[in-house]
Amino acid sequence: MLSCNKERMEDKIKTFSKFGDTGKGGITRLSLSPEALDAREEFCRRCTALGMDIKTDDMANIYATISGEKGLPAIMMGSHIDSVKQGGNYDGILGVLTALEAAETIVTEKVPHKHPITVIVWTNEEGARFEPAMMSSGVITGKFDKDVMLASKDTEGITFKEALEASGYMGEIENRMTAEKYKALVELHVEQGPVLEDEKVDIGIVEGVCGMINYEFTFIGQADHAGTTPMKYRKDALYAATKTIQYLHDELDKLDGKLVYTTGKISAHPNIHTVIPDLVKFTLDVRHQDPEVIKQALEIIKAIPNIVEKCEASYEEAWSRKTVNFYPEFVGYVEKNAKEYGYSAKRMYSGPGHDAQFITDVIPTTMIFVPSENGHSHCEKECTPVDNCLKGANVLLQTILDIDKN
Amino acid sequence: MLSCNKERMEDKIKTFSKFGDTGKGGITRLSLSPEALDAREEFCRRCTALGMDIKTDDMANIYATISGEKGLPAIMMGSHIDSVKQGGNYDGILGVLTALEAAETIVTEKVPHKHPITVIVWTNEEGARFEPAMMSSGVITGKFDKDVMLASKDTEGITFKEALEASGYMGEIENRMTAEKYKALVELHVEQGPVLEDEKVDIGIVEGVCGMINYEFTFIGQADHAGTTPMKYRKDALYAATKTIQYLHDELDKLDGKLVYTTGKISAHPNIHTVIPDLVKFTLDVRHQDPEVIKQALEIIKAIPNIVEKCEASYEEAWSRKTVNFYPEFVGYVEKNAKEYGYSAKRMYSGPGHDAQFITDVIPTTMIFVPSENGHSHCEKECTPVDNCLKGANVLLQTILDIDKN
Structure with missing residues (x-):
C-alpha cells in the first residue's frame, strides 16, 4: 500500500517544533505572533517547493493546492498552526504536517488524482491570543461576526485586525472556502485524551464532536x-x-x-x-x-x-x-483504511471542539485522531510518537484518495 | 442600684462613631490611622476632664486612671479603639466607652473605691492594618516578639514602628501592665454572634475563649x-x-x-x-x-x-x-450582678479572640458580652441597642466595684 515517509514526517515535526520553542519540550506559538509567522513561512516555502499554488483569504487562512482536473472542486486536509501558551508540538500542527506529508507523497510519487488537493491552515484555532477559539473557520462559515472578531484584543491591546494586517497573510474574501470550490475536509488531530493510548489503538475514527x-x-x-x-x-x-x-x-x-x-x-x-x-x-x-x-x-x-x-x-x-456528526461515508473510509493498513482503530467522538465542526456545516467533513501519550494536551508534555503520526498520515492520504475516487 | 447614664452612653457612642465614619453606618478606623488618633484624642480629652491620670506604654496602649489608695494595684477595664475596614461602631470601642461611662459614673457619683481604676485602650487589636491581631496585648504578655511586630507593614509599606513613633502615643516600657501594678481586667465586648439576641438574653457571662x-x-x-x-x-x-x-x-x-x-x-x-x-x-x-x-x-x-x-x-x-478559661470568681461576679440588675444572662464561651485572653495569663481577667443585632460583626450593620449597652455598662461597673471590695 501507498505509504508516507517516516523520515520526512519526523523532519517536519522537528523543524516546526523550533517555531516558538520554549526550551522545555514545548512551544508558545500564539496566533499571528512572530513565531507563528515563521511557521507559516516555512509551510509556504515547502508547499511552493512541491509546486503547490498558495492563496490566503481575508482571515489569513492559507490554502496550498496541488492542481487537479479543471472545474472540479478541491479536497481539503489540514488543521491549525497556532498553539496555546506553553503548548506542545502536536495539537493542530500535526494536522498540517500530516496533510503536508500526504501532499508531498502525492507529488513525489506522482499519485494520480482528479480533484485539486488543498492543504489548509486555519488561523487562530486556539483563541489563546485573540478570543474566541476557532475564530477564522467560524467567520467563514457564518458562526461569528467578522467585525466583532476583528476587534478582539490580545493582552497587550493589539486587535486581531491589526495583527491580521501586519501579518502579510491577509488575502481576498473571494479565496474563502465555499461549497462550490471545495468538496470535502479531512482534519487529523491528536486525541488530547488517554483512550487510544490506554486501549492500544492506533487510529481514532472520529464520528463527530460531542x-x-x-x-x-x-x-x-x-x-x-x-x-x-x-x-x-x-x-x-x-x-x-x-x-x-x-x-x-x-x-x-x-x-x-x-x-x-x-x-x-x-x-x-x-x-x-x-x-x-x-x-x-x-x-x-x-x-x-x-x-x-x-x-x-x-x-x-x-x-x-x-x-x-x-x-x-x-x-x-x-x-x-449541539452534537456534530461527521459525514458517514468519510467516517467509513477512515475505518476501512485503518483496517487495510493493519492499524487498530476505534470509533469515537471528539470531546473538544475543532475547526472541522464548523466546516462540516458547509461541506462533507471528517476527522482522524492519533494517540496522545498519557492523554497530555495543551502542555509541553504533549507527545504522539512518530510511528503513530505516520499511521495517521497514511490513513489521511488514503482517505483523501478515496474521496477523490468516489 | 447604681446605674450608668443612658444619655451619656448614647452620646459617647454617637461621638466616637464620627471617627472614621464611612457614611454608610459604619467606620474604617485602622490602628494608629488619623481617624484612630482622633478617637484617642477625644478619649483622652474626656478622661482628663474626669480628672483621670493618663499614661501610655511603649506599644501606645493608653492607661487612664482614677486614683485610689496608695500602694494598691489598679483594676482595669476597657478594650480597643481600632476597627477593621468598613467595620461597625461597637466592636472594641463599646468596651472602651462602657468602661469610660462606668468611670464617669464613679467620678461623678463619687462612688467609694479603694483601688485605682484604669480604663485601658489596647493598640491594634484587629490586626487589620498591621498583622497580627491583638498585637500590643500580645507583646506586653510575651506572646509576640516586639521587634517582629515593629517591622509589621501596612499595605502602603509603613511599618508599625513608624506609625507608633508618629502617633504621639508611644510611651515608656515602664508603664506596661504588670501583675504588680494591676490586679484585674474586665473587658466588655459585643458578642459578634446571634445567640444572645436569638435567645433574648441581655448579658453573656463569658467563661473563657474557645x-x-x-x-x-x-x-x-x-x-x-x-x-x-x-x-x-x-x-x-x-x-x-x-x-x-x-x-x-x-x-x-x-x-x-x-x-x-x-x-x-x-x-x-x-x-x-x-x-x-x-x-x-x-x-x-x-x-x-x-x-x-x-x-x-x-x-x-x-x-x-x-x-x-x-x-x-x-x-x-x-x-x-488552647481554650482560655477566665477567672471563675470574676465570672461569678458578672453572673451575680446581671441577676441583681434583673437582666437575663447566659454563660458562654467566646469564639473569637480578644485582648483579654492574653492578659488572663498575667492577671485575673474576665469578659462581659452584650448582644449583636442579627449576629452582625466586622461590618457596617454591626449594632447593639443603647439599652443593651447600658445594661452591659452597669454590670461592668458593679463587677469592677465587687473586685475592688474583695
Whole structure:
C-alpha cells in the first residue's frame, strides 16, 4: 500500500517544533505572533517547493493546492498552526504536517488524482491570543461576526485586525472556502485524551464532536463569623455548593458511561478562613455524543431545588454546543483504511471542539485522531510518537484518495 | 442600684462613631490611622476632664486612671479603639466607652473605691492594618516578639514602628501592665454572634475563649481536558476535596453540639471550566471550649486517608489556640450582678479572640458580652441597642466595684 515517509514526517515535526520553542519540550506559538509567522513561512516555502499554488483569504487562512482536473472542486486536509501558551508540538500542527506529508507523497510519487488537493491552515484555532477559539473557520462559515472578531484584543491591546494586517497573510474574501470550490475536509488531530493510548489503538475514527452544556451555579448564603455562629444558624454557601457537586456526581454517574462532566472552576466569597462563605460559584461542563443523554443531564441540573442547605441556589447556561456528526461515508473510509493498513482503530467522538465542526456545516467533513501519550494536551508534555503520526498520515492520504475516487 | 447614664452612653457612642465614619453606618478606623488618633484624642480629652491620670506604654496602649489608695494595684477595664475596614461602631470601642461611662459614673457619683481604676485602650487589636491581631496585648504578655511586630507593614509599606513613633502615643516600657501594678481586667465586648439576641438574653457571662485548630488541606490530582478524559481515568482534586468536606461535616456533626467548624477558604488550580483541577486547597477552622472535643475533631481529621478519590490528600495545622478559661470568681461576679440588675444572662464561651485572653495569663481577667443585632460583626450593620449597652455598662461597673471590695 501507498505509504508516507517516516523520515520526512519526523523532519517536519522537528523543524516546526523550533517555531516558538520554549526550551522545555514545548512551544508558545500564539496566533499571528512572530513565531507563528515563521511557521507559516516555512509551510509556504515547502508547499511552493512541491509546486503547490498558495492563496490566503481575508482571515489569513492559507490554502496550498496541488492542481487537479479543471472545474472540479478541491479536497481539503489540514488543521491549525497556532498553539496555546506553553503548548506542545502536536495539537493542530500535526494536522498540517500530516496533510503536508500526504501532499508531498502525492507529488513525489506522482499519485494520480482528479480533484485539486488543498492543504489548509486555519488561523487562530486556539483563541489563546485573540478570543474566541476557532475564530477564522467560524467567520467563514457564518458562526461569528467578522467585525466583532476583528476587534478582539490580545493582552497587550493589539486587535486581531491589526495583527491580521501586519501579518502579510491577509488575502481576498473571494479565496474563502465555499461549497462550490471545495468538496470535502479531512482534519487529523491528536486525541488530547488517554483512550487510544490506554486501549492500544492506533487510529481514532472520529464520528463527530460531542454536544456539551456548560452551566454556572451560584449559591448565596450569609457571611458570619466562624467562631461565633452556631451551626444551626448558618447559611454556608460553600457547604450548599459541596452538597450540590456531590448530588451532580451521584446522579450524572447513573447516566451513560461515555458521559463526561467536570467542575473545573470554583470561587468562594469572601474566601477568608474565619468567615462563613456567603457566595460560592462553580461551573459544570457536560459532554456526550447523544443529545438524549445531554437532555437527561439537563434534567438532573433542573432538579436542583431553589434552596439548598438554607442557601439560595441558582444556575444559568454559560454556553452549549449541539452534537456534530461527521459525514458517514468519510467516517467509513477512515475505518476501512485503518483496517487495510493493519492499524487498530476505534470509533469515537471528539470531546473538544475543532475547526472541522464548523466546516462540516458547509461541506462533507471528517476527522482522524492519533494517540496522545498519557492523554497530555495543551502542555509541553504533549507527545504522539512518530510511528503513530505516520499511521495517521497514511490513513489521511488514503482517505483523501478515496474521496477523490468516489 | 447604681446605674450608668443612658444619655451619656448614647452620646459617647454617637461621638466616637464620627471617627472614621464611612457614611454608610459604619467606620474604617485602622490602628494608629488619623481617624484612630482622633478617637484617642477625644478619649483622652474626656478622661482628663474626669480628672483621670493618663499614661501610655511603649506599644501606645493608653492607661487612664482614677486614683485610689496608695500602694494598691489598679483594676482595669476597657478594650480597643481600632476597627477593621468598613467595620461597625461597637466592636472594641463599646468596651472602651462602657468602661469610660462606668468611670464617669464613679467620678461623678463619687462612688467609694479603694483601688485605682484604669480604663485601658489596647493598640491594634484587629490586626487589620498591621498583622497580627491583638498585637500590643500580645507583646506586653510575651506572646509576640516586639521587634517582629515593629517591622509589621501596612499595605502602603509603613511599618508599625513608624506609625507608633508618629502617633504621639508611644510611651515608656515602664508603664506596661504588670501583675504588680494591676490586679484585674474586665473587658466588655459585643458578642459578634446571634445567640444572645436569638435567645433574648441581655448579658453573656463569658467563661473563657474557645480553643481552636485551623488546618489547611491539599489535594493533588491531575489536570486533564474536561472533554477528552473519561471519568474512570480522572484524578479530580476538586471532587476529592468535595468528598472530604462532606466527610468532615458528617463526622464533626456527631460531636458536641457546641462545636463550630468552618471551611471559609477554597482554591482550585488551574480554575478553568474545561480543565479537571489538579490542585485544590481548603481550610478548616474548628472551635470548642472543651479541649477533649477539639481532640476528637483532630482524630476525625487524622482519619482522612492519604489517597482520596485517586488524589493525594494531605493537611497541616496552620495554627491553633488552647481554650482560655477566665477567672471563675470574676465570672461569678458578672453572673451575680446581671441577676441583681434583673437582666437575663447566659454563660458562654467566646469564639473569637480578644485582648483579654492574653492578659488572663498575667492577671485575673474576665469578659462581659452584650448582644449583636442579627449576629452582625466586622461590618457596617454591626449594632447593639443603647439599652443593651447600658445594661452591659452597669454590670461592668458593679463587677469592677465587687473586685475592688474583695
